[in-house]
Amino acid sequence: MSYTERNSLSPEITIADYLFHRLKQLHVETIFGLPGEFNMPLLDRLYNIPGLKWAGNANELNATYAADGYARLKGLGCIITTFGVGELSAINGIAGAFAEHVGVLHVVGMPPTSAQTKQLLLHHTLGNGDYRVFHRMANDVSFYSRIINDTDLCSNEVDKCIELAYLKQKPVYLGVPVNQVNLKVNSAKLNKELRFRVLKNNLDMENEAINLILKKIYTCESPAIVVDACVNRQDTVKETEQFIRLTNFPVFVTPMGKGSIDENIPTFGGVFSGSISSPNVREVVDFADFVIVIGSLLTEFSTSAFHFFYKSKNCVLLFDDCVRFKGSIYPDLFLKPLMKNILSRLDPGKISFRPTSDCNNPMIVPKSKPSDDQLLRQEWVWHEFSHWFQEGDIIITELGTSSFGINQIRFPSHTKGISQALWGSSGYSMGSCLGACFATLESQSASTSTRQRVILFIGDGAFQITMQEISTMIRWNLTPYIFLLNNQGYSIDRFLHHRKNTTLYDVQQWNYLSFFKVFGATDYETRKIVTLGDLRQMLGNEDFSRADRIRMAEIMLPSMDVPKAIVDKWLQEKEKDHIIPGEQLDNTIHDDSPASLEPERKKSKRVV
């Protein structure tokens, strides 16, 4: 039975219905965004499609983050905004999806074509008759863009937009003028599947690249595999895991690749994050005689926190759509078919490398075993959580101390990690968490009795930027865990710019645990976590560990306390720059002994 028959569709349907049916075919069941003057006719159509729902976000930027988080798990997300005000509010989120290779379809409800042609002055315009300005701006952060025209080909355009967003894992912009929403198109086209994952590689080119790669694989003496973001984006996780198991090469993940592969593979060695990688990681990656980077997104990258690049001269980079090796580029080699073909030709018997047991000790454990009455510090917090995570968890971390902390610990198998490491827009993780909640719920079979857990770690500074999206979670009875790391502001910046006496990094102290009630939740749990004992008690609680209601824990941390990796980095810099510690910073970060916590303890008490 064809799709149109199953769904009892008329031979002619509106282009809006066509768009929404296409999304439904790809299991995009939740659409994000806000209503506005020029997208309402479109949203009216959405309400007609059984199985689709309109999330109804609190604001557009949050909605884009949600579509991004959703897409990272389902391969495609969709946000609908209104012309001008709506789409520009969303554009930072779209730029993030562009930077980080996430397939987001951005549908924009536009003024009628006639108004555009006549340059009428409408609401939500700049008042200068320029109707193309927002489309032009979107082009800079979109892989492709199109505005629906009144032609027979318009359903082709819709198809192309969706295909490209999915295939290229980049944002695509689709403008729909209000007068075109009900344009009739042939529904039969829905019976033909979209062209996904059928990318074929150039065989000659591929053979040449695979020969080179296999030769290195067979002969290298100290290899390393690095798994980067595009493994997940290009749906190549299984192939990558098989490759790792067959070669037995030590494997590392980049911060953007963390949470994509099984970290319980015996040769898993932790996170490679350039200059702040732990010494045992750097030793393997930096001194390898062959590094194969699978799903490479970036080769060089800098933040004030760390520098990331591959030192090895013998580095082969498998990007989403090409291979780079020693200055040569092999274009149009797509990751998934390439990996399949490498696997089919790989003969493990020819590999000379034999793994040692050394590489399998990747994670940082606290030096001391502090007692329950101890006030919290980052290094202990992450260690405790490492035992609480379980298979199937989705773990989302905000850029800041959380994203560094999470890299210290090993995930159970079949967990997924989400973090916006490159674009790094503060507040992203909250919206992304909403999207992840919808995605996991839709992907779970109806028979499963327990919900998959979606776990968010977010600092107080970032929380303040986007926290109204908790309301949308409550509205839809979603049940994430929100772990709010309260360190009284933007701690990572406060630390790295080592200023102790400025209010620049402070944020207003909120009663964070009241938000569920304020946003109208009735079934929820909140906890304030001050001591290590509080944390252990919470994580040991069976009820707490079941994702059956929305939960928030406010974890009180000293304002200058950051994960070890950042401290190490800062100490390196300090040594280099001959900064005198006393002038710049509290003593707390130089000394690991409990005594050094005294000043911070007072601070924590004040805010408790």
Added chain:
Amino acid sequence: MSYTERNSLSPEITIADYLFHRLKQLHVETIFGLPGEFNMPLLDRLYNIPGLKWAGNANELNATYAADGYARLKGLGCIITTFGVGELSAINGIAGAFAEHVGVLHVVGMPPTSAQTKQLLLHHTLGNGDYRVFHRMANDVSFYSRIINDTDLCSNEVDKCIELAYLKQKPVYLGVPVNQVNLKVNSAKLNKELRFRVLKNNLDMENEAINLILKKIYTCESPAIVVDACVNRQDTVKETEQFIRLTNFPVFVTPMGKGSIDENIPTFGGVFSGSISSPNVREVVDFADFVIVIGSLLTEFSTSAFHFFYKSKNCVLLFDDCVRFKGSIYPDLFLKPLMKNILSRLDPGKISFRPTSDCNNPMIVPKSKPSDDQLLRQEWVWHEFSHWFQEGDIIITELGTSSFGINQIRFPSHTKGISQALWGSSGYSMGSCLGACFATLESQSASTSTRQRVILFIGDGAFQITMQEISTMIRWNLTPYIFLLNNQGYSIDRFLHHRKNTTLYDVQQWNYLSFFKVFGATDYETRKIVTLGDLRQMLGNEDFSRADRIRMAEIMLPSMDVPKAIVDKWLQEKEKDHIIPGEQLDNTIHDDSPASLEPERKKSKRVV
């Protein structure tokens, strides 16, 4: 004593200090924004300038709205964001300032010049080495843009950016790479004032235009003056008021001009808002034989709610920088000097028009006088507030039912109104209110014992988009009135798109009155207003009327209740389209009798 002497400045100061001193000279004392990786060195300098403060907003979009609201009262506002993530989060607010002619300087902290030249991949980039992309996007919504270069002329560039933002009342973009922050410049230039308000008009051109205008003024029989937004933006309020008093012509304001001139001038006739103006306003403006539009920003404008244009063929439009009359344009005639010269040449004795008493009955009063136990409706709410407003009030309305409601009532003298009528970005008013609070506080003399009142009207839908900025108000002990019109969602859209049975326009119901406590306020007042008696009691309370603490009142309104102007408009459309009311809409809007409130009464009770 020169500026540098008074401030004990060294002969050489950093370009960052130069920028901040220039802002200080213009009484821009509060800078809005958030810290980020690439703007922190700049913010460090800001903290060194006595008399300047860093607001520390909750997010960038809100910060831009705040800078916009601040600028509408002080002529110039400034926001500082960080490269990429920060500036793109702000860009919708910048576009609003561009559309509505507001002088906002957007300073963006950028990566070091060297990284840009080498196309290094940094945090907050798109990962493609394109460092100009955000600057390029900003150009579409900025009057001028510049990035600080290492040359002797860079202080000239800073001056030019500030001058243009101020003079043109448009956003200007100024990029400051982190490595340029401490670039040394000569401080003596600060002793030379910036070139503002010295625009001279072309005398011949001006004479020709004034001759034409005077001829019409002297001979017209049914004239009308329309005051639009640029009267306020170009600091021409006094000249305009004098012109109105001298001519005795009937005067109207556009929605964007509302709150700029004294509405107690005897010939004031209310708001001209095109197709939804009240009949007595349309009668005068549409059938005038001479309409002079002062400070014109728009001549034609449409929203789904109304169409705005001047019907009169004898319409002279005084824009900010030119005059248009019957298809001719007189370029480079600037509003303020033009108005001054019209006034100097105007001989009121030659005017043949004599005002009748008819025009002075502009405001809508409710048909009935409902009793105290009546549940609220929009028409009564605005009427009650009209008696509560007082001289000096700043009245901010969100686009939505509030902005229509406010046009029904007459402001006391010396009040100012703020509304983003053209750009119409939901949530704008909350950020704008923050900016207005700072601006009024800074403009008030220290000796004044009572604070000037800043009064915000915002719907619940818009509130949810930007409400975290209340936290910034609390942090700074600002004391606005926040009147939250709770009509359970986006009522204006719900009404105009006349759908009753969709959740599209609903928002999650929040416990709005809890936010002050959640955001850490200690000195505040909240009220829930359900009946007309509640409203009257509140507005009659003397304590309540003093702006000595932050206050919020949640005003409960039926979800399909909108101001009269919108109902009229809808009825017009309905008649035109032959829509059968029963199919589309609750009965409530067709019937003014109290009985029609019954279904809504139940609804209100549910949420109370």
